[in-house]
Amino acid sequence: MGARLPVSIRDVALRAGVSVGTVSNVLNRPDEVSADSVVRVSRAIEELGYVRNDAARKLRAGVSTTVGFVVLDGQNPFYNDVVRGAEDEASRHGIAVLYGNTDEDPARERLYLDLFEEQQVRGVLIAPYGDITARLQKLRARGIATVLVDRFSGDGRFSSVSVDSVVGGRMAVEHLIEAGRRRIAFVGGPFDIRQVNDRLAGARVAAEDSGAHIDLEVVATSAMTVEDGVAAGARILARPRREWPDALFAANDLLALGLLQSLVVEGRMLVPDDIAIIGFDDISFAAAAAVPLSSIRQPSRMIGRTALRIVLEEAADPDSIPRQTVFQPELVVRASTRPR
Structure with missing residues (x-):
């Protein structure tokens, strides 16, 4: 059996039937709290054995x-x-x-x-x-x-x-759809990373809500680096031409730059004439790429x-x-x- 986690202020609030803010006020500013709340919180503290960590505070x-x-x-x-x-x-x-x-x-x-x-x-x-x-x-x-x-x-x-990565993913794919793209590939991974899942979720929402027939596929990567973007681009180029997507949404800008490098160096696909690419983060290198990269900016x-x-x-x-x-x-x- 694992060690029992210490009682938290949230546990006290749940037992007392009050908000975490009320518990905090009872502990720090009791004069601002009703007498009933003080009694309920004090009883919960006693029942749960909550200990205020003053050493931690110092x-x-x-x-x-x-x-x-x-x-x-x-x-x-x-x-x-x-x-x-x-x-x-x-x-x-x-x-x-x-x-x-x-x-x-x-x-x-x-x-x-x-x-x-x-x-x-x-x-x-x-x-x-x-x-x-x-x-x-x-x-x-x-x-x-x-x-x-x-x-x-x-x-x-x-x-x-x-x-909000879900909103960002939706914005990216809505932009691609507005630009006339219909066969869109989301490139990213691993999916243990929450941000990757959220960006894909937003992309799917945009595709489903567009009112047009959008083919949205996933090209998984093991990491989000330029090298993984190059490798993903090579896999796409290895397909028959009729199976090529006409737009790529990369989970971050490093992947997008790798995709751009792979496609441009090979010279078999023109960006953006044959395929559009958008990334996520808007790092400084995005604007300076061989083809300046569209992106979803984070502050x-x-x-x-x-x-x-x-x-x-x-x-x-x-x-x-x-x-x-x-x-x-x-x-x-x-x-x-x-x-x-």
């Missing part, structure tokens, strides 16, 4: 001057920009950011989280691979604030800063700044209510999706 409030940041792919300029935004915000508070790249490897992810826990960082920002809820709960129990980056917290247990630096600000606030007040910050994506149209 650690979070100022002993540590470092924050850990774990990203999925350190070679992706999108994450570099997110980290840069976090560093910009951290410098305003006299905080240093320790950075770790998992390269989409769960073992490396565990290694960095263990390291940051040992270092007793003030907080951890993480763009996770798969579901790591239990591991993040352990960090929080040890007094380390945690915020999800580029990933929405579906159950609301943790604060998160993300972009990368704003994501990093916001996540760093939230983790510091939660470090100072461990009873604060987790919040979900969701930015909206933006369609950036360039030559790679020009209408025929």
